[in-house]
Amino acid sequence: MFKTVNYILGSVGPSGYxxxxxxxxxxxxxxLHSCTAIxxxxxSGIGAETARVLAKRGARLVLxxxxxxxxxxxxxxxxxxxxxxxxxxxxxxxxxxxSVRRFVLDFEALDxxxxxxxxxxGKFSYDHGIxxxxxxxxxATNYLGHFLLTKLLLKKMITTAKTTGIQGRIVNVTSxxxxxxxxxxxxxxxxxxxxxxxxxxxxxxxxxxLANVLHTKELASRLQMMEANVTVNSVHPxxxxxxLTRDREGFVTDLVFFLTSKFLKTIPQAAATTCYVATHPSxxxxxxxxxxxxxxxxxxxxGCNLKEAARLWSLSEIxxxxxxxxxxxxxxxx
Numbered sequence: 001m002f003k004t005v006n007y008i009l010g011s012v013g014p015s016g017y018x019x020x021x022x023x024x025x026x027x028x029x030x031x032l033h034s035c036t037a038i039x040x041x042x043x044s045g046i047g048a049e050t051a052r053v054l055a056k057r058g059a060r061l062v063l064x065x066x067x068x069x070x071x072x073x074x075x076x077x078x079x080x081x082x083x084x085x086x087x088x089x090x091x092x093x094x095x096x097x098x099s100v101r102r103f104v105l106d107f108e109a110l111d112x113x114x115x116x117x118x119x120x121x122g123k124f125s126y127d128h129g130i131x132x133x134x135x136x137x138x139x140a141t142n143y144l145g146h147f148l149l150t151k152l153l154l155k156k157m158i159t160t161a162k163t164t165g166i167q168g169r170i171v172n173v174t175s176x177x178x179x180x181x182x183x184x185x186x187x188x189x190x191x192x193x194x195x196x197x198x199x200x201x202x203x204x205x206x207x208x209x210l211a212n213v214l215h216t217k218e219l220a221s222r223l224q225m226m227e228a229n230v231t232v233n234s235v236h237p238x239x240x241x242x243x244l245t246r247d248r249e250g251f252v253t254d255l256v257f258f259l260t261s262k263f264l265k266t267i268p269q270a271a272a273t274t275c276y277v278a279t280h281p282s283x284x285x286x287x288x289x290x291x292x293x294x295x296x297x298x299x300x301x302x303g304c305n306l307k308e309a310a311r312l313w314s315l316s317e318i319x320x321x322x323x324x325x326x327x328x329x330x331x332x333x334x
Contacts, residue, residue, distance in 0.1 A: 013295035015282065019238060021294055023053040023271040030279045033058035034166065036113050037278070038153070040094065040146065041121025043070035046173070046237050049271035050118060050278075052078055055085040057279070059116070064092030064103055094121055094145030095131045097320055104152040113160040116278050117153055119146040119212070120173040124205050128196035135319065136193040138201075142208035146172070147215055148320040154230070161229035167285070168230035171278045172216050176236045176292065177202070178209035179300040185210060185308065186315060210303060211312060213290060218309040220288030231287035233277050238293065240270035 129137035
């Protein structure tokens with residue numbers, strides 16, 4: 001109850017920021033002119049605001065997108081506001097591992113440094129679907145595509161941090177909904193992939209977002225063992241109405257958002273935690289943590305389970321392998 005009241009009132013936490021802080025507010029005084037950032041899911045909502053604010057602070061942006069027209073529109077909007085903005089748009093479909101590999105090759109051909117990787121893109125699919133790689137579509141888009149993207153870009157980030165002396169930061173945008181899941185993540189993933197009768201949209205979304213949190217835990221541990229000057233943290237942006245709900249626009253959706261309006265954030269407020277974790281000087285060397293409302297927050301029990309994180313990592317390595325054959329053998333591709 002106390003946390004809820006603080007959230008509604010926008011009370012600040014130890015960081016000096018809270019639920020009402022905006023992305024512009026938390027990045028005041030930050031100079032990113034020497035930084036290059038990749039931001040997925042930047043064609044709308046939280047990702048677009050994150051891109052706008054980081055451009056305003058001087059960062060060079062690389063915006064991967066499946067919809068190139070939407071990406072060009074965001075680029076135009078950013079460049080119209082920030083006249084010295086440096087924005088590159090590139091094609092990427094996170095649900096396709098082939099597309100992820102192609103994007104990384106194209107990015108490497110640009111011979112740019114990489115300081116910030118913000119894994120923001122998200123999908124909430126009301127209908128059951130299977131990716132071209134044989135993986136449940138929500139998991140493929142929200143988690144596995146980002147897992148491979150991060151894996152393939154990690155060498156570039158480590159090298160950039162070493163040559164520039166600027167600490168690299170990876171931000172995984174997750175959701176508080178990940179705490180709704182309990183049980184065996186891998187077994188549940190197998191069930192919703194094999195048989196659409198087991199599919200529940202909210203559960204699938206929670207599984208994918210829990211995977212983001214576990215990925216953060218395991219990657220932080222590996223980066224520490226490598227003594228890499230790169231950190232990784234996960235963030236919960238808060239409750240906000242974005243295009244994530246585009247599959248179910250209408251009266252019922254409008255009613256739900258009206259009834260929960262006291263808990264909704266504006267998009268600038270929702271982008272604040274991502275921008276804070278990606279840029280704030282106070283978070284130097286902070287890694288493997290979970291943030292909400294621009295402050296470190298408590299996680300679910302399973303989200304803190306290091307054995308589960310290592311187990312998921314091992315499975316993920318298999319799933320992104322070019323020799324991978326769908327483990328779960330879906331019986332219906334409809």
